[in-house]
Amino acid sequence: MTVTYVIPGAEVTGLERFWEVIGEAVNGPDGYFGRNLDAFADCLGGGYGTPDDRDFVIEWRDHDLSRRALGHEETARQLRLRLARVPDANRAFVQGQLTEAEAGRGSTVFDWLTEIIDDRAPGVLRLL
Structure with a gap:
């Protein structure tokens, strides 16, 4: 079964907020899924904070709002x-x-993040 983690784009107002949003999406309130680009890549590639179920999708909803905020x-x-x-x-x-x-x-920061996702977990990112 595929697990879907949702990033609500309107909540991503900067990189620091992205870390909070992705951490909560994947690991619940106050969850961790990286706090810098290297740690984020590690989590996606199987490091600490990685979902137990490796069959997952990241839905980045209203991603255009995030793209502007992370411009x-x-x-x-x-x-x-x-x-x-x-x-x-x-x-x-x-x-x-x-x-x-x-x-x-x-x-941009948005580009950095999406490139890391595409590199470390190809095919899981859905920009909506």
Whole structure:
């Protein structure tokens, strides 16, 4: 039997809220399903917080609302946070991503999340 986890797109107002929403969808109130991109990928690939039933679908309802909330503005905010703690060797790369995001170009947080889902759990994402 396929289990469906629902992400209500209107509730995703930023990346921090996404972590709460996906955690609750998969593991109930105060549930965990990653709190950063690497942990999220681990959960999807069989790490801590992964559903016991591997036959699941993620329905991202009203995903266009999330796409806007996780757009270039949120991406720039996240990249500024990352820039504050990134090793010097990666600083120029992250700064380049930040410059692109501030100009409204490049991939967004929404893109990062959907790419991780598609990579780690191919075929489970349904954008509605």
